Amino acid sequence: MKSLEVHLRALRDTGRTALVPYFMAGVTPDWTQHVAAAVLGGADAVEIGVPFSDPMMDGVVIQEAAQRALSAGTTIDTICSELTGTSLGAPLIAMTYYNLFHHYGLRRAAGRLAASGIVGAIVPDLTLEESDEWRSVCDESDIATIFLVAPSTTTERFERLARTTQGFCYASTRMAVTGRAIGEGDATRVVESVRRTSDVPVYVGIGITTPDQAVQAAQHADGVIVGSALVDTILNGASPADTESFVRSFRRALDE
Amino acid sequence: MSPHPNFMGAPSSTGHFGDFGGRFVPEALMPACLELEAAFIDAWADPVFVDEYRTVLQEFGGRPTPVTYLGRFSKKFGVEVFAKREDLAHTGSHKINNVVGQTLLTRRMGKSRVIAETGAGQHGVATATAAARLGLDCTVYMGELDTQRQALNVFRMELLGSTVVPVTSGSRTLKDAVNEAMREWVACVDDTHYCLGSVMGPHPFPWMVREFQSIIGHEAAQQLTQRGVGVPDMVVACVGGGSNAAGIFAGFANTTTRLVGVEAEGGAAVSHGSPGVLHGMKSMLIQSEHGQIEEAHSISAGLDYPGIGPEHAYLAAAGRAEYVGIGDEDVLVALQTLSELEGIIPALESAHAVAWIMQEAGRSIPRGSTVLLNMSGRGDKDVAQVRDILRGRQ
Numbered sequence: 001m002k003s004l005e006v007h008l009r010a011l012r013d014t015g016r017t018a019l020v021p022y023f024m025a026g027v028t029p030d031w032t033q034h035v036a037a038a039v040l041g042g043a044d045a046v047e048i049g050v051p052f053s054d055p056m057m058d059g060v061v062i063q064e065a066a067q068r069a070l071s072a073g074t075t076i077d078t079i080c081s082e083l084t085g086t087s088l089g090a091p092l093i094a095m096t097y098y099n100l101f102h103h104y105g106l107r108r109a110a111g112r113l114a115a116s117g118i119v120g121a122i123v124p125d126l127t128l129e130e131s132d133e134w135r136s137v138c139d140e141s142d143i144a145t146i147f148l149v150a151p152s153t154t155t156e157r158f159e160r161l162a163r164t165t166q167g168f169c170y171a172s173t174r175m176a177v178t179g180r181a182i183g184e185g186d187a188t189r190v191v192e193s194v195r196r197t198s199d200v201p202v203y204v205g206i207g208i209t210t211p212d213q214a215v216q217a218a219q220h221a222d223g224v225i226v227g228s229a230l231v232d233t234i235l236n237g238a239s240p241a242d243t244e245s246f247v248r249s250f251r252r253a254l255d256e
Numbered sequence: 257m258s259p260h261p262n263f264m265g266a267p268s269s270t271g272h273f274g275d276f277g278g279r280f281v282p283e284a285l286m287p288a289c290l291e292l293e294a295a296f297i298d299a300w301a302d303p304v305f306v307d308e309y310r311t312v313l314q315e316f317g318g319r320p321t322p323v324t325y326l327g328r329f330s331k332k333f334g335v336e337v338f339a340k341r342e343d344l345a346h347t348g349s350h351k352i353n354n355v356v357g358q359t360l361l362t363r364r365m366g367k368s369r370v371i372a373e374t375g376a377g378q379h380g381v382a383t384a385t386a387a388a389r390l391g392l393d394c395t396v397y398m399g400e401l402d403t404q405r406q407a408l409n410v411f412r413m414e415l416l417g418s419t420v421v422p423v424t425s426g427s428r429t430l431k432d433a434v435n436e437a438m439r440e441w442v443a444c445v446d447d448t449h450y451c452l453g454s455v456m457g458p459h460p461f462p463w464m465v466r467e468f469q470s471i472i473g474h475e476a477a478q479q480l481t482q483r484g485v486g487v488p489d490m491v492v493a494c495v496g497g498g499s500n501a502a503g504i505f506a507g508f509a510n511t512t513t514r515l516v517g518v519e520a521e522g523g524a525a526v527s528h529g530s531p532g533v534l535h536g537m538k539s540m541l542i543q544s545e546h547g548q549i550e551e552a553h554s555i556s557a558g559l560d561y562p563g564i565g566p567e568h569a570y571l572a573a574a575g576r577a578e579y580v581g582i583g584d585e586d587v588l589v590a591l592q593t594l595s596e597l598e599g600i601i602p603a604l605e606s607a608h609a610v611a612w613i614m615q616e617a618g619r620s621i622p623r624g625s626t627v628l629l630n631m632s633g634r635g636d637k638d639v640a641q642v643r644d645i646l647r648g649r650q
Contacts, residue, residue: 053548054431054534056438057282063425075546098280099533103547125280125533129270150284152445157286175284175446177439 002144004045004091004119004167008201008223011044017254018168018223019214020203021230021247022047022095024065025082026074028234032082037240038230039089042251046088047122047225050076050096057097057124059179061228064235076104080116093120093146093167098134107137114141120167122146128160135164148172149194151186162198169194171221172206179207179228187220211253218254226250263576264466264502264509264567271459274573276566279458281536285438288445289536293460295365300467305364309357313471316389317352318345321472323479326629328597333617335624338485339600339631340476340504349603349633350472350500351382355451357468359386362449369393369448373437375402375430375496376557377409378603378633379453384416394418397437399429402557409637427551430561434535454497455565458536462565466502473507476628485626490514493630494608495579496523496559498568500632505577508628515577517568518608520559520587523552526572526579529563539566555584555645556604556638586611591635591642603633604642 011018021038025031025048035046051066051074058066083092094113101109101123113121121143126134128147138145144167149158152175162169171194173187191202204217205225214224230246238246271277271293279289299305313319321344326337342350355372362370370392374380380396387394396413400422403410410420426432434457441450455462455469473491480488491508493501495517505515519526525540532541534549542550542562552562564579571577587604590611595601602610609629613621621627635642 053550054426054435056435056535057442059439060425067426070548097533099541099543099549100547102531102533102538103543124282125536127279127281127283127286130278130280148283150282152284152287154287157283161283172284176443 002119002166003142004144005200007091008045008168012201012222016044017218018044018201018203019247019250019254020045020047020223020225022049022225022227024049024051024062024069024231025079026051026069026072027065027231030240032086032088033240034234034243036088037244038247041244041247043090043247044223045091045093047093047095047227048079048118050079050094050100052097052100055097057177059177059228061179061232061235065231076100076109076112080112083116083118091120092118093122094118095122098123098126101134106134107140110137110141110143114143118143120144120146122170124148128164146170149190151175151190153193155193158193159197162194162200165200168201168203168223169198170225171202171204173204173217174207176206187217191220211250214250215253224254263571264506267459267463271463273567273570275531276537276539276569277459277462278538279536280533280538281458282442284442285445288441289458289460291365295361296460296464299361299364305360309360312356312360313353316346317356319471320475321345323476326598329594332597333614335613335617335621336626337613337629338480338488338626339629340472341631342472342500343600343602343606343631343634347382347385348636349378349382350469350503351379351453352385353471353503354453354465354468354499355382355386358449358451359390359392362392362451363390365449367447367449369444370451371395371397371437371440371448372451372453373397373430373433374453375399375433375560376637377402377406377413378558378637380420381409381412381416383451384413384418387418388416396420397423397433397440399427399433400424401428402430405557406637429551430557431549438535454499455502455567456497456535456537456539456563462537462567465499466506466567469499469503470506472500472503472630473505476504477507480628487511487513488628489625490516490621491628492516492518492609492613494518494559494605494632495564495568496561496605497563498565500630502565502567504628504630509576515571516612517577517579518612519564519579519581520552520554520556520608521581521583522554523559523561524579524581525562525564526569527581534563537566539563540569555587556608558603558605559608580612582608582611582615586615588642588645590614600631601635601639602631603635604638606630606632
């Protein structure tokens with residue numbers, strides 16, 4: 001079992017709901033300070049977005065953040081250099097599109113991520129069917145490969161994805177790209193579908209923008225992921241202190 | 257004897273053509289891709305569906321399109337050139353072949369709505385046309401920059417009852433329109449089919465669109481046989497995503513004919529690109545040293561795409577087809593030359609293929625060779641742009 005999953009299972013055993021904020025690396029010069037602030041505010045793990053020119057799964061907020069980060073010259077190497085040697089106090093999970101790893105070289109990418117302290121990877125456009133090679137190089141570097149499930153996922157795919165995902169299973173409860181909270185979502189059914197096959201932790205994401213929504217989602221799941229709502233505040237000039245209090249507001253709501 | 261009996265057959269069960277193709281989409285879209293694959297396989301094996309597809313293309317689409325011998329052009333350049341006249345098909349290009357197939361399939365899957373991406377507007381207009389005929393709701397995503405450059409096509413789509421959504425993300429051109437259509441598809445996949453316009457995207461699109469376009473090559477092969485030309489020495493077609501080229505190559509893939517795809521120099525994914533993953537497929541892409549997708553640049557909006565269909569990437573890697581680049585200047589000359597010599601104003605896209613023949617006649621195309629040129633579209637949509645460029649130089 002990958003280190004990340006050992007860690008997140010132990011966290012679940014304490015009864016705490018995991019809180020996982022998402023940051024776009026390189027979006028501001030002080031982005032690592034935002035990450036550190038989020039951990040101070042009560043984050044249990046942090047997603048580090050690696051900017052890609054064509055983010056097919058992302059709504060306008062993450063798109064804008066990616067463009068800003070790219071304009072600032074952000075690359076896998078700059079991100080890993082900035083992370084290397086820093087101790088942020090929570091597991092870091094890279095999230096990006098497959099082309100960046102493919103272009104960098106899969107084995108080289110996994111090694112570079114691991115060397116800079118990253119322990120998991122979410123690649124939303126890498127389907128289970130295409131993932132063998134990536135999973136195998138991640139095995140060499142103790143990087144957990146995290147898969148998504150969606151409301152449209154079929155029974156047979158729920159089983160395969162729940163068996164294959166490592167660290168946690170990312171349950172997208174809405175049929176939408178990031179940042180679009182359309183409709184009620186279907187957390188119960190999606191989360192339960194994973195649990196029928198596996199006892200891997202299940203975290204809910206996509207469209208969670210307020211502490212109240214996080215609390216609702218957490219009724220069914222082991223953790224919640226907050227992305228666009230947080231990135232939006234940073235695009236609008238939030239300081240690391242603002243990020244800390246933003247994350248803390250979610251933490252308090254989840255702990256009540 | 258066919259030297260390569262297996263070219264342009266079905267891809268592997270996971271949608272691979274050699275190392276290329278496959279499916280790289282969010283999990284939310286995987287069930288829709290699988291459903292589409294099953295529906296297409298079922299429909300394409302159903303004589304009733306195939307018959308309706310052919311009948312609609314005949315009675316509505318204007319097929320079969322003729323093959324025209326380009327007499328004065330041939331004499332001037334010393335090669336025997338025959339043009340497959342997709343420019344005479346309904347809506348002015350080969351795009352109608354694909355959208356007729358996909359909209360019939362949409363209805364067969366019980367879906368009531370289509371979305372599409374478009375660059376210059378040709379595929380958008382074709383989709384709007386086919387959707388109107390079947391009473392399907394239709395929304396077309398078009399880069400904001402392209403809606404300005406091709407304002408008339410926006411109006412055409414609206415006349416046909418479609419909604420055009422300007423895409424303001426990224427470079428505001430074709431690749432961003434594809435991204436946005438994919439994002440929207442996630443939110444409406446239950447009742448909506450994504451009518452992709454070229455031999456690209458996740459499996460089964462590259463295969464399915466090639467099959468719907470292969471009517472071009474099969475017709476042309478028959479027409480050339482009937483007029484005693486037989487198998488031509490060479491087949492030449494322009495390539496953006498590559499649907500017209502795939503369609504005409506399909507009629508000749510298992511002969512010894514030389515197959516040539518002509519890309520825009522500023523969007524030459526095979527010559528200047530490297531393997532990568534974009535828009536649901538693994539193929540050849542124009543990208544930066546860090547793997548960021550770069551913008552293509554071409555005088556023709558229809559070739560303004562930083563990738564190429566995965567089967568073309570495979571045909572190139574396997575050495576079955578070759579891909580070359582042609583610059584904007586040569587394209588303008590070719591458009592004028594063909595117009596003056598043959599009374600055919602080609603689309604800027606198709607003019608790339610014309611330009612390559614003009615460049616290579618007597619060089620890599622031996623004198624007297626028979627060449628089949630795919631005249632993929634008519635130039636009406638481009639005349640204002642060409643006029644502005646040429647007048648600007650006087």
